[in-house]
Amino acid sequence: MRTIIGCISMLLVALPAVAATKSVTLYLDGARVENSVVTSGSYLEIPLPAGAAADSLRIKPQGSARLSRVEVVKARPEPKLGRELARLEERRELLHDRLKALTTREDIFKAAAKSQSGKAPRKTKANPEPLASVRQGTDFAISQLEGVYQLRRKTEHDLKNVEAQLASLKKNGNADGSVARVWLTGKGGRVKASYLRPDVKWQPLYDVHLREGNRLELVMRADFPSLGKDATVTVVSGALDAPLPHPVGQSVAAPLAPVVTLFLPLEKEQVVSAPQPVVTFTFRNVSDRALLPGEATCYRQGEFLGIVPFADVAPGETREMTCGR
Known part of the structure; x- marks a missing residue:
């Protein structure tokens, strides 16, 4: 037992310690991800998600x-994850095969039902009730078709669940991603790795509050997917490929966190109360911030009036909106 514990301890000591911090800068059309990685050894691995843009990796x-050497290889899932992915992929293929077989059965029973309905019934000694025989054959074909349709719905539902499980496992386990393998000269050091993700971006959402005294309170929020609890997130009101310098970013704590709150003057407000309240109003953007297009949730004196599109509003510009229809 002591020998085993000693071997494990030596192995743990031999492995380089790696620590990393992650920062994400979100743009309106993508994101720039930067990892700062510190290692006590001369080798480290940096996982790259499947959504990382090809040839965008930079390591400094x-x-x-x-840097002694850098190579990018396809990520290899953990053995347990690999087995589960293989099981689900096999299940997916079986469900696809079942759908093909059901299509063939459907064609067969459709043809049988059509054949039965197209028969000219003729009374004979062997078939004294020809109409009953035709109805019986048609009913049988239709009942078989109903079974095919029910099984198809179930198979399509099962296939949808399998696809969702595969997507979740691949995303969380980085099965479709890659790994940057980095060798350093000597032992210990720190590198910064960055890459672009066109599949991750932020979208402005607004809370529009119509207050008393001809005032409009406008809260801009940042809507974006979860990026992990350890990630530092900054949103920029611009595009990735916009000319430099980019607008100054603003740090946000979590999805839907407020970016800015503005109090703007209402220049006109018209309320139609029946059958449900509808408000049309005009406001002026007296701030120096461009209000980006998105969606707005409207409130008037605390009452929810619905969700409407929000068009962009430049500084100094006037905009009319209607909430409630």
């Missing part, structure tokens, strides 16, 4: 660290 040594 920090301090006294020097």
Whole structure:
């Protein structure tokens, strides 16, 4: 037992310690992800998600660290994850095969039902009730078709669940991603790795509050997918490929966190109360911030009036909106 514990301890000591911090800058059309990685050894691995743009990876040594070699390889899932992915992929293929077989059965029973309905009934000694025989054959074909349709719905539902499980496992386990393998000269050092993700972006959402005294309170929020609890997130009101310098970013704590709150003057407000309240109003953007297009949730004196599109409003510009229809 002591020998085993000693071997494990030596192995743990031999493995380089790696620590990483992650920052994400979200744009309106994508994101830039930066990882700062510190290692006590001369080798480290940086996982890259499937959504990372090809050829966008940049790795920069920090301090006294020097890059010796970098290569990017396809990520290999953990054995347990790999087995589960293989099981689900096999299940998916079986469900696709079942759908093909059901299509063939459907064609067969459709043809049988059509054949039965197209028969000219003729009374004979062997078939004294020809109409009953035709109805019986048609009813049988139709009942078989009903069974095919029911099984198809169930198969399509099962296939949808399998696809969702595969997508979730691949995303969380980075099965479709890659890994940057980095070798450093000497032992210990820090590198910064960055890449672009066109599939991750932020969208402005607004809370529009019509207050008393001809005032409009406008809260802009940042809507974006969860990026992990350890990620530092900044939103920028611009595009990734916009000319430099980019607008100054603003740090946000979590999805739907407020970005800015503005109090703007209402220049006109018209309320139609029946059958349900509808408000048309005009406001002026007296701030120096461009209000980006998105969606707005409207409130008037605390009452929810619905969700409407929000068009962009430049500084100094006037905009009319209608909430409640």
